Amino acid sequence: MARKTSDNSKVPSNDKASNKIKAKGKNKDNSFLKELWKNKFLYALLVPGIIWFVVFAYVPLVGLIMAFQDFNFVKGIFGSKLIGFKNFEFLFNSKNLWVITWNTVYLNVLFIITGTTVAVFLALIFVEINNKWFKRITQSISILPHFMSWTVVAMFMTAFISTDTGIINKMLMSVGLNQIAFYSDPSVWPVSLVLLKIWQGAGFGTIIYIATIIGFDKEMYEAAQIDGASRLQQVSLLTLPMLRPTIIMLTIFSVGGIFKGDFGMIYAIIGDNPLLYPTTDVIDTFVYRSLRTLGDMGMSTAVGLYQSFIGFLMVLIVNKIAKAVEPDSAIF
Amino acid sequence: MKKRFAKIAMLLSVMLISSSLVACGTKKTETTTATGSTEPVTLKVFFSGEVKNMDKVVAEFEKRTKDTLNTKLDVTVIPSADYKEKLKLQMTAGEDMDLVFDASFLNLNTFAAQDAYTDLSTYFNNDKYPGLKKAFSTDYVAANKILGKSIAIPITSSYTDIAGLMIRKDLREKYGLGPITNDEELVKYFEAIKANDPTITPISIGGARGFYQLMGENYEDPLRTVKAGGFNVLLSPDYKTVTNVYTAGDSDEILAKNAGTKDTTDLLIKQYTQFAALSKYAEKDSISVASPDAYQLFVSGKAGAHDSEISGFTGMRDTLKKSVPTAELEFYAYNPLIRNMEKGAIVSEYKAWNFLAIPASSKKADSAMKFMDWIFQSQANHDLFELGIENEDWIAVGDDQFKLPDTAPANQYSFPGFELTWNSNYTRTNSSVPAEVKKYLDYQANPDSFIYSELAGFTFDNSSLKTEIASTDALYQSIYKPLQHGIVANPAETLKKNNADSSKVGLNTIRAEVKKQVQAFLDKKNAK
């Protein structure tokens, strides 16, 4: 019998229900300790990691106060003057606030959707390949772009997109079409950036999906084959649904960063070309330019806090939805 | 037993006391700069960039000063890309630092405003520090005060590095053109390249500066217009009052205050309009070209001219010759007064670009300054740190020049002199510098070429204007590069619009502050 292995919600919930009733009857402390004792080994396993997070991730959060300080390097975090929300002003007073926010979110949404689609698609394809060495070699090749720094990529871009001499424009001219003015036309860049992001990330992104698919129960596929399912049907009826938790989880992670632009890529490729700002200027590049001479740490921390905060709100919403739809994919 | 013990004790104490007396006496006559002890001291020094084989120089220094300064140097070199951030972090963490390199493009102004550095005024012009006295004149020190205090030691050997274009002399001669003496002839040169060598780009301008200072015009009285906080400041004819603080794109109302002088921002707009006309001579899509690539274009022989300071001449020429062995270079200074080597053509604040500072948290300021003093006590001391071991890393040519040995030693010393030793009184010039460069270097070194700016010694304190500066900077950077590259169709309109936008986010607040600070500075200066 084909059995969905991810259907864990059907696990007998007697324990949960009875625990709840028991907790209501006794005071909170008691059930807290009871739970700790019941799963003592599991909690014990968690303790070292939790301590690490407290020390290396939570303690430094003290620095967030810098967002509200006129940060003085000599006085430090505990001695600098508090100035309320003044550090946020330069961002919110900017006439370009809407543009950079829109660009940040719009590009990120495009990246998430296209990135996930292509990575999943490629993963499904790779899994179907039977020839061992062909599979290994092509998978290794597919992750190469992930390791190329954007500055190196930017060096090649000129060979592709230059006016008159670039490969793309040469091709266009040879078939009688007009050239694309990459360096002065902002409208071509959302698509270009998406293509670049796919090229760089798709191969590497397949790793997680392939590893997940490998772990699926082979029996199910065999049973499906006996029932007459074609390869396509196996993929759409078995593989994809079982991949859903992973896809949703990865998407939620990406949503957390939805207000954070990919500074590394955009700054390396676009650089300081104001002609292209209307479609490519994101919050991070804007802040970089504004603070270039000042180098004020309070202001940069303020913007980072703002981006994290919005991302957090978005994740809370999306995670709740995911929990209802696909409980295994929710992060918390 | 007791008696003998007492005798010995007395003997010992007498010996102790007498020896300390003797030591005191010897110390007094030993050196007039020591404040009482030759206890060993270790200075933690921080430099930026790349330093090679400094150990042998430091060892030699420690050897020579074992009995005098008895100072050890603990040198840390931080890669230049990380220097700015690391110094910030180290400062916040209160780490042990005694002598650090800093500059206006690094953290100097920020740290100065936050009192992070020790005030060094008492060490200059102090007979106890003869080396410093010799190397740093009162004027030099006064001109390099940051926010009114001498909180850093200026390190520079010349007060300007003349800017201009490097021109391909061989191409010019090939086209039968005479030496380029003015802008019209320059354009003729560009035209000639286009006509005869279409594959060569007449001028490569990639990078933030674009056409930079090309075809700019000089003010009638250059002393009356000074720059501060990003604005132009027009002074009264007697240089004592601020008449106007203005910038490009200002309303006619504000610019009206400049009436009677040629001093308007029309000059700037005129220049930008010139750039627009010149953009056809620049490389395609110049705005997306990074400055190293524009440089490469030129030194690989594919461009006819490139922006550079005179100090880059030798390097560019040698690199160029590798691609085009028959190439020759000449220099075309932007400023016509400088081009003609006129007296008083350069307005200078005598400000150094690079400094050395002592963090306020360091308890070894005295020792650090004594070390600096030692460097400037004699040519030999200075040369040790600037050039290395004589006859091994360099060879003296006369009193004020040097040359590199024919075969470089395996452990050749290489050190960025602008971080420690550059000084107009001591720095030797490379004797192999070509004549073309030498004539400019001589002109640069001649005090008659300069006139002293009214704002020498002034630093604009922007610590209360951070939001306004961030906002106006962001706006300005959107138009600066296109203007410099000549791709803005209507510069006047663009500047006006930018000005209007900037006014909404604090431009006039900054303007008022600039006026206030400059006037206060002038008042203080003229009250003396």
Next chain:
Amino acid sequence: MEQIKTVKETKKIKKIKKKLHKQDMILDIIIYSVVIIFCYLCIVPFLVVLSASFTDELALVQNGYRLWPSKFSTEAYKIVFSTDKMFNAYKVTIFTTVVGTFISMVFTVAMAYPLSVKSLKYRGQISLFVYFTMLFGGGLVPSYLLVSKYLNMKNNIWVLIIPTMLSAWNMFMLRNFFNSIPPDLAESAKIDGANDVTILLKIILPISVPGIATIGLFYGLGYWNAWFNAMLYISKSELYPLQYLIMNILRNIQFMAEMADKTGMSVGNLPSNSLKMATTVLTIGPMIFVYPFIQKYFTSGMMVGAIKG
């Protein structure tokens, strides 16, 4: 009974297989074409980088980037390997990668498994506790103060491992792998009297090899390419990791080029473009060699017959 069933099944399978054979062939063609095109797009830039790294700098500037060096030269590699610290840097990086990955995996598994157990009451809260750190960070200043001043970890090889030991993202990925293991396995073992740790070690880990291999790979890559913490906290050259050295070589060459301008000393033709290419090759190279061998772990961990009846 069983034998007849098997024969029937086999006959059915053969019939279906014939039908799908044609469909399969078309699919296969599509699959192989897509893969080949995609790999072409991935490998060509790398080949250009490789070729450029072996090209004489001058030729590179004049002829541009080609698939084959226009003028062969190993100058860039000579410069990279001329640093005597290179050999030492390999030692440092190998140590931090191997030891670091191991430590990271231990801690990550120790967190990921409990958080995948449905009956753990506080797993939601603890997950949120960990996730929060992925979004919010205090920035460089407090981290620097913590590591350098209060923990005094400067110039210590462990500073290259401990502050980056755990990745919340990797942990959640691993938790995701553990989620797909049917809880019946753990339950039946519990009935037999095993405690959670035994279950983890003896049952869960052996069937989680693809997940462990994947996350191990991610950590390994992270350690191999790490240089930021070295930049912040290490000034002793014996402790420089590989990637930091490579980054520095590049920056220092650029600095030397600037120096040449300022002092009028010509420092020759510094190969900066080919150097960038060479450093890219040296960074990517090891990865390509290692990855095919790790891939074999992705094919194991099948759960056939793990749960029957």
